[in-house]
Amino acid sequence: MSPTLPRTAPGIVAVEVLCPILAARGVRPRVLDFEVLAPVPEPPTSSLRSRLSRTIALAWRASPFALASMVLAALLAGAAPTGMAWYARRVLDGVARGERQVVLVGIVAEAVLLFLTYVAGGLNQFATARLRLTLGFLLQRAILEKAIAVPYACFEDAGFYDALTRARREAVGRPVALLAGFFAMVQAFAVLAGSAALLFRFSPLCALAILLAALPSFFTETRFATAIFRLQNRRATEAREQAYLEQVLTRDDHAKEVRLFGTGPTFLERARRVFSLVFEEDQALARRRLLVGLGADLVALALFYAVYVSVAVRALAGALTVGDLGLALVTFKQGDGALKQALGGLRGLYMDQQYLGNLYGFLDLPVPPKRPLLPAARARDERGLRFENVGFTYPGAKRPALLGVDLFLAPGKKLALVGENGSGKSTILKLVAGLYEPTEGRIFLDGRDLAAWDPEALRARLAVVFQDFVRYQLPVRDNVAPRAAEDAVPDEGIRRALARSEAGPIVKKLAQGLDQRLGKWFPGGVELSGGEWQKLALARAFLREQADLLLFDEPTAAIDPAAEAALFARVRSETEGRMAILVSHRFSTVRLADEILVMDGGRVAERGDHDALLGAEGRYAALFRLQAAGYR
Known part of the structure; x- marks a missing residue:
């Protein structure tokens, strides 16, 4: 679709x-x-061959040397055992016949081949570790790029988070496990081919016995691999919940409340319940796997010893030399082990490719091009921002967040939004910022339907501060100018933005100035107060000097009233000639706006300037007097 x-x-x-x-x-x-x-149904799965081919191509991009080393190691390790078994036979026969030179040559040849297997093992270990790092980084970057590209609405969808969690879980180890299993299978088939060639000298039934001995185990493990995959996929939500509870108990921004409210034991108990659910399901599956696996192993054991007895009887009858007997037994064990390794590798490939379906399914999710949800209206000769009968319902919600909102903000004017929590104030800002598009009505900016604006052109005109602003655990300059590496923001521009947000004195107190790391997540970091963090968030907005539409969502909630008054005096002067929309619960701030909208239940209940709304003796006047009474 x-x-x-x-x-x-x-x-x-x-x-x-x-x-x-x-x-x-x-x-x-x-x-x-x-x-x-x-x-909803899961996305269709692709074949093992296509996922293996894709993984090999990605591994080649990540590290051609590591991939080539794994191939070489598999071929060396696969060829050496057959040669070692052959030379072991020559050594035994040489000892029986007293042929010293044959014995010495055979021992030296075995030692060389054994050394090559050590080289192959070390090379494979080195290449696997290298590929795990390079390929893991390549795939994690691809996941993050996808997360950046998808629409904002996805981050309010639990299904998206489950898919993201599964993809990130598989990105680091699963592709390398698939490749390691594939090359182990290549190695095993090389050993198996050599073993089969040697065993056919004695009896074709020996080679057939190897195949029959390994098949029960293969079918058993394949069956349970599918069951394990389905179980882990179904538990993505529980995995996220457990990770979240661990985060609550270990992060600095939760630590105060956990201690002061004594919620630590409560969250630990919740984590224990989640673990118990996961553990019981795992154990039930593990018990069934153990019982069925023991039955498969008994079948393999019976076949092995049947062939063992057969070879021993022929040796007692004089049909085989001592070297032949040794060769037969060693080769049978090698072949049996190789076939089990090959079938186990195939089983692992089957299981790993199912898990990789989560990763590749996420990476292949289509990112739709930006296009209007509603046909864009004809442009009009007008400057400013206009809402016409705008309504909006959040994905998954049954009640609309906005209904029939009309407003106009002329160039250079300031608009304030007030109202109770959940009345639709922040939703208006999200619509203006283009994070969502209205489900009813239209929004115009300078006469053009907002849906027809190029996203980059729209963002260039915006400067935004949300109430849940980000506290980057990075140096000051990267908090103010996160895109400095791409946009080459000079220090003078950063310092101007800090001055406009009243954050200049904060930075002057820091030992390393703009290079001071903030937060306590990393060594050398300095923690700021809530108000200081908020001023840095304001500085990020003021850095966008070309923006002519400023959106402030509770921009001074963590700042004391005196500092807020000084800051807004600066804000008003700095935004002269530019449009601004302010959401705030502090009436001392909103009274400075040219127009105030009082929101109630997603609708505009009242509108006007401060004096007009006070004179109307409506909801605004009641809320204003209620707040003013708290300062008397």
């Missing part, structure tokens, strides 16, 4: 565009209730 089905009617959301994860799983567009997060 195409992930870019058109949507032509208001009220129908193209889920495929909002989240390609849902599209890839076969979710169809629905109306506004968004009942689209029910269980």
Whole structure:
């Protein structure tokens, strides 16, 4: 199914565009209730051959030397055992006949071949470790690039997080495990080919016995490999929950509440319950695997000793020399081990390629091109930002977050949004920023439908501070200018942004200035107060000097009132001639706006400037007096 089905009617959301994860799983567009997060089919799997070919191609990109070394090691280790068995026979026969030279040559040849197996093992170990690093990094980067590329709405979808968790889990070790299993199988088949050639000198039944002895184990393990894969895939949510609980108990931003509220034992108990559920399922499967596996091993053991007795009887009858007897027994054991290794490798390939389906399925998810969910309206001769009957419902939600919102923000004007939590204030900012598109109505910027704007051109005009701003555990300059490496922001520009956000004095106190690492996650980091972090977030917004539309979502919530007053005086002067939308619960701040919208239940309940709204004696006036009473 195409992930870019058109949507032509208001009220129908193209889920495929909002989240390609849902599209890839076969979710169809629905109306506004968004009942689209029910269980959906898994993406189709591809063949073992295609996934193996893709993994080999990726490994060649990551490290041609490591891949070539693994091939060479497999061929060396596969050829040496056959030669060693042959020379062992010559040594035994040479001893029986008293041929000293034959014995010495055979021993030296065996030693050389044994040394080559050591070389092959060391080379394979080195190449595998190298490939695990290089290929793991290559795939992790691909996953992160995909995470950056998908629409923002995906990050509010639990199914997306499950898919992301499974992909990241498989990226580091699974591709190398697939390759290691494949080359182990190549090595085993090389040993097996040599063993079969030697065993056929005695009896074709010996070679057949090797095959029959290994088959029960192969079918048993293949069956349980599928069961284990399905079990682990089904438990992706539990794995994320366990990781989250560990994070709550170990991260610095949770540590204070965990100790002060005494929630540590509670979270530990939750983690124990999740572990118990996982453990019981694992153990039940492990018990079944043990019992069935013992039965397969008994079948193999009976076949092995049947051939052992047969060869011993022929040797007692004088049909075989001592060297032949030794060769037969060694070769049979080598062949038996090689076939088990080959079938085990094939079983591992079968299991690993299923897990790689999670990785490659995620990497192959389509990222739809930016296109309007609604047909873009004709451009009009107008400057400023306009909402026309805008409505919006979050994916998976049944109640709309916005209904029938109309507003106009002229160039150079300031708009404030007030209202209770959940009234739709932050949603308006997300729509203006292009993180979502309205499910009803239209938004215009300078006369053009926002849906028709190029995303990069729109972002260039925006400077945004959200209430859940990021605290980068990085140096100050990288907190203010995270894209400095690409955009080459000079220090003067960073210092201007810091001054505008009243963060200049903060940086002056730091021992290493702009190069001081912040946060406590890494050695040498310095922790800031909540208000200081918020000023750095403001500096990130002020760094975008060309932006003419500023969006502030509770930008001073962690700053004391005196500092807030000074900061907003600076903000007002710095944003002169530029549009700004401010969300705040502090009426001392919003009263400075040219127009104030009072939001209630996703609708605009009141609008006007501060004096007009106070005079109207409505909801704004009541909230203002309630807050003012707290300062008396």
